[in-house]
Amino acid sequence: MVDEFEHICTRKANVPGLVVMKDVTIAKSEFVEGEKAVTKLQDFQEDPELFRYCTLPQILKYVECFTGPNIMAMHTMLINKPPDTGKKTSRHPMHQDLHYFPFRPADRIVCSWTAMEKVHRENGCLVVLPGSHRGTLQEHDYPEWEGGVNKMYHGVRNYDPGHPRVHLEMEKGDTVFFHPLLIHGSGMNQTEGFRKAISCHYASSDCYYIDVKGTTQENIGNEVKELASRKYGVDDTVSFQDTWALRGRLVKGDRTSL
Ligand SMILES: O=C(O)CCC(=O)C(=O)O
Numbered sequence: 674m675v676d677e678f679e680h681i682c683t684r685k686a687n688v689p690g691l692v693v694m695k696d697v698t699i700a701k702s703e704f705v706e707g708e709k710a711v712t713k714l715q716d717f718q719e720d721p722e723l724f725r726y727c728t729l730p731q732i733l734k735y736v737e738c739f740t741g742p743n744i745m746a747m748h749t750m751l752i753n754k755p756p757d758t759g760k761k762t763s764r765h766p767m768h769q770d771l772h773y774f775p776f777r778p779a780d781r782i783v784c785s786w787t788a789m790e791k792v793h794r795e796n797g798c799l800v801v802l803p804g805s806h807r808g809t810l811q812e813h814d815y816p817e818w819e820g821g822v823n824k825m826y827h828g829v830r831n832y833d834p835g836h837p838r839v840h841l842e843m844e845k846g847d848t849v850f851f852h853p854l855l856i857h858g859s860g861m862n863q864t865e866g867f868r869k870a871i872s873c874h875y876a877s878s879d880c881y882y883i884d885v886k887g888t889t890q891e892n893i894g895n896e897v898k899e900l901a902s903r904k905y906g907v908d909d910t911v912s913f914q915d916t917w918a919l920r921g922r923l924v925k926g927d928r929t930s931l
Contacts, residue, residue, distance in 0.1 A: 718922045813893070
């Protein structure tokens with residue numbers, strides 16, 4: 674999978690629908706190229722090698738406990754957290770993944786996140802607020818960070834800074850499964866290396882889409898629609914929900930609703 678990542682970064686592989694993201698500070702530098710410029714690949718559902726991750730029986734065995742038998746891979750990412758450039762932009766603000774999802778119920782959605790190498794506090798492991806998944810979806814927006822913040826990296830506006838935190842230090846291949854309301858993020862990468870992880874958000878295909886108008890998710894819904902219309906040249910007849918229905922891919926059972 675690391676080889677496939679490199680092929681994509683050096684444009685030896687071209688994957689339909691794939692979104693290649695760059696760090697805000699690195700994107701401005703004309704001297705950084707290839708895999709060193711890429712911080713994240715999103716929506717790799719059409720890449721057979723990377724998508725193999727989403728179909729691994731040893732992952733689906735646990736996923737099925739949350740989703741039941743009809744399983745959709747809704748959101749796929751390979752995160753290549755870069756060494757911080759000094760602006761602290763390699764941090765990922767604390768957030769709840771449900772903020773991005775216009776489908777419910779939340780209890781039928783689960784994330785699997787697998788370390789592709791040893792992750793620890795120095796290279797920016799995941800940080801979670803245990804128990805926060807029992808709360809409700811909070812308001813999210815771009816944090817006011819001096820060094821800038823990456824596109825789409827919204828953070829929870831108000832969370833209790835005194836809430837206990839757990840740093841998830843993991844070995845290569847270790848996987849964590851978590852609820853979409855769990856408040857989590859990741860710290861700065863203070864090493865010279867890139868910290869790689871691969872993840873998939875699964876949902877039961879029996880989930881249903883919701884209208885986010887008038888909710889805390891309206892801001893992200895509008896941002897995603899705007900991006901989709903620029904990327905694909907479509908007008909705003911493509912809804913936030915459509916952008917998800919187009920990307921979601923069945924991995925097991927029947928596609929009943931999503
Ligand atoms: O891998 C990370 O650093 C955090 C990823 C994450 O929480 C996300 O992309 O939603």
